[in-house]
Amino acid sequence: MKLNELNIAEAYEGLRKKEFSSVELTKAYLDRIKKTDEKIKSFITITEDVALEQAKQADKRISKNEESELLGIPCSIKDVINTKGILTTAASNILNNHISSYDATLILMLKKQGMVMLGKVNCDAFAHGASTENSDFFISHNPWDTERVPGGSSGGSSSSVSSGQCMYSIGTDTGGSIRQPAAFCGLIGLKPTYGRISRYGLISMTSSTDCPSIMAKNVMDAAIILEKIAGIDKKDSTTSNNKVDNYKEFLKDENIKDLKIGIPKEYFIKELNDDIKEAVQSAIKKIESLGAKIVEISLPHTKYAVPTYYIITPCEVSSNLARFDGIRYGFSANETGKVKNLLDVYTKSRGNGFGSEAKRRIMLGTYALSSGYYDAYYLKAQKVRALIIQDFKDAFENVDLMLAPTTPNVAFKIGEHSDNPLEMYMEDIFLSAVSLAGLPAISIPCGFAKPKDGEKNMPIGMQIIGKPFDEKNIFKLANVYEKNTKWNKCSVFHTKC
Numbered sequence: 001m002k003l004n005e006l007n008i009a010e011a012y013e014g015l016r017k018k019e020f021s022s023v024e025l026t027k028a029y030l031d032r033i034k035k036t037d038e039k040i041k042s043f044i045t046i047t048e049d050v051a052l053e054q055a056k057q058a059d060k061r062i063s064k065n066e067e068s069e070l071l072g073i074p075c076s077i078k079d080v081i082n083t084k085g086i087l088t089t090a091a092s093n094i095l096n097n098h099i100s101s102y103d104a105t106l107i108l109m110l111k112k113q114g115m116v117m118l119g120k121v122n123c124d125a126f127a128h129g130a131s132t133e134n135s136d137f138f139i140s141h142n143p144w145d146t147e148r149v150p151g152g153s154s155g156g157s158s159s160s161v162s163s164g165q166c167m168y169s170i171g172t173d174t175g176g177s178i179r180q181p182a183a184f185c186g187l188i189g190l191k192p193t194y195g196r197i198s199r200y201g202l203i204s205m206t207s208s209t210d211c212p213s214i215m216a217k218n219v220m221d222a223a224i225i226l227e228k229i230a231g232i233d234k235k236d237s238t239t240s241n242n243k244v245d246n247y248k249e250f251l252k253d254e255n256i257k258d259l260k261i262g263i264p265k266e267y268f269i270k271e272l273n274d275d276i277k278e279a280v281q282s283a284i285k286k287i288e289s290l291g292a293k294i295v296e297i298s299l300p301h302t303k304y305a306v307p308t309y310y311i312i313t314p315c316e317v318s319s320n321l322a323r324f325d326g327i328r329y330g331f332s333a334n335e336t337g338k339v340k341n342l343l344d345v346y347t348k349s350r351g352n353g354f355g356s357e358a359k360r361r362i363m364l365g366t367y368a369l370s371s372g373y374y375d376a377y378y379l380k381a382q383k384v385r386a387l388i389i390q391d392f393k394d395a396f397e398n399v400d401l402m403l404a405p406t407t408p409n410v411a412f413k414i415g416e417h418s419d420n421p422l423e424m425y426m427e428d429i430f431l432s433a434v435s436l437a438g439l440p441a442i443s444i445p446c447g448f449a450k451p452k453d454g455e456k457n458m459p460i461g462m463q464i465i466g467k468p469f470d471e472k473n474i475f476k477l478a479n480v481y482e483k484n485t486k487w488n489k490c491s492v493f494h495t496k497c
């Protein structure tokens with residue numbers, strides 16, 4: 001098998017047996033990036049020198065028999081995560097020259113493990129979107145069919161992992177941004193419980209739902225990564241001191257007979273594509289045949305999740321983006337020499353620096369928070385959010401996990417929704433509720449479908465949703481399903497399945 005097709009566990013073996021070094025592995029990935037990125041367009045910044053130096057250091061540590069599974073493994077990082085001394089743009093023009101002055105906590109944790117960072121990957125600007133079409137720089141392409149989007153906002157993460165440009169990627173999921181691109185590219189996307197991984201060093205979007213998240217090739221890899229970057233951080237008071245489980249050990253248990261799985265009926269609506277419905281239903285049957293108990297459940301407020309999310313998110317976005325004023329970070333109209341006074345610096349920096357989606361969210365959020373409208377919009381949305389959370393609490397009294405489709409459709413064509421923000425928002429229909437409730441969820445491949453407007457088979461994802469901090473049972477079910485189906489063996493390298 002070629003180096004670019006390895007998963008973390010296989011690379012760990014190869015590195016320890018001295019079949020190849022981390023420098024060789026890293027060069028193979030850099031080479032692949034050079035050969036494919038003109039077409040795929042995952043990377044905003046390629047950090048070749050950093051990667052090769054990190055790989056060299058990793059080889060030294062490996063020769064001293066250090067054990068970490070991530071030691072010397074090449075990855076990509078979404079460009080909303082601060083990486084000291086390296087360009088960090090959030091895919092936005094307003095940060096097009098912003099060099100991070102510090103590392104996010106999760107980056108420090110990965111460095112300790114001996115990460116090899118190949119570069120910073122594209123996303124929708126400030127993570128607002130579901131396709132990377134809102135990136136201020138360029139659109140990333142789906143390696144399964146380059147006329148289609150790789151999903152978003154972590155679309156550079158999904159395109160880089162699925163095209164063999166890196167072994168895993170760290171992105172963020174605020175309202176679906178890791179699960180949806182994972183589904184579109186046939187990958188594992190894990191959004192952990194809110195507070196499981198520190199948000200310190202993320203460029204904030206919606207602080208009450210932002211979650212650093214993991215894009216990987218298989219369940220075991222995702223479990224390995226989570227174990228290394230989860231945990232309490234004194235720099236993020238919303239992190240939890242809940243114990244971080246030894247997920248890898250837990251995955252050895254493949255008995256799912258004790259698991260009771262709820263199927264929320266509100267997720268099987270008429271808008272759901274027939275092929276996806278069929279794929280998820282056959283996955284449910286498979287899981288039942290493997291011993292788990294399946295029951296139908298109801299989450300009655302599901303239909304309010306997208307409207308609620310799209311009130312709360314712009315509100316938080318409008319305040320989080322207030323810090324980009326042309327003075328403190330990034331692009332400043334002051335440097336153009338065409339400003340009259342301070343107000344002019346603010347308005348021209350923001351006016352020219354933000355793209356249309358960021359502006360849309362700033363305006364919607366400022367309106368919904370303004371005096372006279374606050375009660376009608378923001379407060380009302382928070383009340384509905386409480387009902388959505390209660391739905392999950394009630395349902396989880398009777399089940400251990402839930403299973404649902406990740407998206408209503410497979411990856412859509414570039415340009416298909418880009419003129420219609422509402423259509424784009426509806427792509428989040430199965431994702432927003434989980435984010436509002438802060439729950440952990442994984443998207444895992446469960447089949448393929450040929451879109452009506454295309455010739456190529458595109459991957460389908462399904463979502464396993466868990467109780468707060470119960471990532472271990474999500475991994476367990478996902479792992480058993482993965483091992484008993486063929487979907488994990490399919491990749492852009494092996495499409496005949």
Ligand code: GLN
Nearest residue numbers: 127128129174175176177
């Ligand atoms: N599609 C959602 C949005 O545009 C999700 C974004 C995210 O999770 N970062 O808000």
